[in-house]
Amino acid sequence: MTDTTSATSPRAPSNPLSTWFATCPRGIETLLADELTALGAEVTGTTVAGVHFNGSQEMAYRTILWSRLANRIIRLLTRVGGVDTGEQLRKASAGVDWAMELPDRASIAVDFHGTWKDIRHTFFGAQTVKDGIVEAMFEEGRNKPTVDGKGADLRIYAHLHNGYITLGIDLVGRSLHQRGYRPDIAHAPLKENLAAALLMRADWPARAARGESLVDPMCGSGTLLIEAALMAADIAPQALCEQFACRHWGRHDERIWTALREEMEQRAIAGRRQVTARLFGRDYSPQAISAARANAMRAGIPALIEFEGASVAELTCPEGATAGW
Known part of the structure; x- marks a missing residue:
C-alpha cells in the first residue's frame, strides 16, 4: 500500500500497538516472554531488552507484582511514524488523550530515548514531549502537570527510533529488579x-x-x-514494596490492586509452610x-x-x- 500521508505530519504505524511492554536485561527476553505467558499475558513479540504483550489491567497488575525478570511495565499509548522534527514530535505527543491517563495536578517526568534527524538530544526530546502533554491537557481544560525529575508521580516513556515515536506510561516508577x-x-x-x-x-x-x-x-x-x-x-518478588506508580495512574483500579495484594500475601503464608x-x-x-x-x-x-x-x-x-x- 502506498503511503500518501504528508511528509510534514506524523503518520499512524502500519502494525497494531500492543497494550503493554515489559523491559528487561538483554539476553533474557525469551525467558521473560515465557514468564509473561505463564502469568496470563498474550505475548505479541520480543525486541532487544523487551517483550510486547496484550492482556487485561488485572493481568498487568499481576505482572508488576509477580514478574521476577522484568525491569519495567509500560502501558503503551501510541506509536506514530514520520516524526523527523521537534514540531512533529510535539504534535504526536499532543495527540494522546493524556487527560484520561494523568490525574489532575500529577507530577511527571519524561524518560526520552533515541535520536533521529532534527531530534538529536534526549533533553530536547523530553522537553518537546512534555510540551505536547501540556498542550493536550490544556485543550481538555485540565491543569497542566508539574515536572519532577526525581520524585514524579508518573514517568512518561518515550522511545524514538527511525522516525517512529512510541509513548507510554511506566506503571512501576522504578526498576522491578529492586525488591x-x-x-x-x-x-x-x-x-x-x-x-x-x-x-x-x-x-x-x-x-x-x-x-x-x-x-x-x-x-x-x-x-x-x-x-x-x-x-x-511462592513469595512475590515485590512483596516488600509499597510504592508503585500505577496507583497514581488516571485509570488505576484500587479494587483490583487490593485483591491482588491480598492474594499475594495469602500465597506467601501458604508457600513458606510448604x-x-x-x-x-x-x-x-x-x-x-x-x-x-x-x-x-x-x-x-x-x-x-x-x-x-x-x-x-x-x-x-x-x-x-x-x-x-
Missing part, C-alpha cells in the same frame, strides 16, 4: 532479576518443588539464594555473610537459608543437602 530487601550490598552485586534468570535457566522452581538443595559457595550478599528462596516459597528445599550459603568474607543474613531477614525468609563463613577450598557437601547438590 526492597537489599540495602546491604557486598562487592560485585548481582541484580535480582538476573539472579532469577539464572535460577530459571537451571530449572530451579521445579527442582525446589521436588525438595532439592541449592548451594552457593560464594554467596556474597545472598541475592541468588534469596531469589531461590522466594521462588521456593518449602522442602534446602538452601546453603557460604562466603569467606564476614561482611558478606553479615549482609546476606540481614538481607534474608528483610526478605522474610531467614529460616530458609543456612549461611556460614567458609572458603571455597573448604567446601564439602552440607549436612542435609540432597544428593547431586
